[in-house]
Amino acid sequence: GENVEQHPSTLSVQEGDSAVIKCTYSDSASNYFPWYKQELGKGPQLIIDIRSNVGEKKDQRIAVTLNKTAKHFSLHITETQPEDSAVYFCAASAAEGAQKLVFGQGTRLTINP
Amino acid sequence: ETGVTQTPRHLVMGMTNKKSLKCEQHLGHNAMYWYKQSAKKPLELMFVYNFKEQTENNSVPSRFSPECPNSSHLFLHLHTLQPEDSALYLCASSQATGGYEQYFGPGTRLTVT
Numbered sequence: 001g002e003n004v005e006q007h008p009s010t011l012s013v014q015e016g017d018s019a020v021i022k023c024t025y026s027d028s029a030s031n032y033f034p035w036y037k038q039e040l041g042k043g044p045q046l047i048i049d050i051r052s053n054v055g056e057k058k059d060q061r062i063a064v065t066l067n068k069t070a071k072h073f074s075l076h077i078t079e080t081q082p083e084d085s086a087v088y089f090c091a092a093s094a095a096e097g098a099q100k101l102v103f104g105q106g107t108r109l110t111i112n113p
Numbered sequence: 114e115t116g117v118t119q120t121p122r123h124l125v126m127g128m129t130n131k132k133s134l135k136c137e138q139h140l141g142h143n144a145m146y147w148y149k150q151s152a153k154k155p156l157e158l159m160f161v162y163n164f165k166e167q168t169e170n171n172s173v174p175s176r177f178s179p180e181c182p183n184s185s186h187l188f189l190h191l192h193t194l195q196p197e198d199s200a201l202y203l204c205a206s207s208q209a210t211g212g213y214e215q216y217f218g219p220g221t222r223l224t225v226t
Contacts, residue, residue: 004155032213043117043203043217044156051213089156099144099207100169101215103156 006104023090117218136204144209
């Protein structure tokens, strides 16, 4: 089955700097890769996703890149702000309709003012 | 908020108790999910329901019994749980066909004593 590895487990950056979180996956059939942000006391919130037919997707300060050959994908956050502090999860799915998401272990991102 | 609500938000139960978790989605979706989030472990998919029918059981012990009476409501019935079942239980919903994005509720924090 699919296995997703996420690094680093913790990340601390200065406000205004960029943050990068990386994930690798094992199943070459995976075709959907979402990123979730989880704040304290809340459920995960979908922030961006990418499908296997594109290599990069951007949404304001957030971007995701996908390298299918190497089976890894990354989340890039630019101009970080204190409200970006949270736990971020990557996931992958090869199932129809992406119903069987396999998650990474999570990255605790702290933005230092 | 995401349009997926869960009750109760916190639950403490003894190993011999029977309790139920409730999830309701207000997004017009027709697929619903239960996930388990334990400390230091990735989110684990437990069950998937499409159009009220269970389509995935990820080898979950029988002490967890899901119920989906309609596409908007999902329950997780709990009985004779073990302390290691203490975790955050998250409900999510999505479109069953043609849709990928899963939207999560805030979760129920369960403690088994």
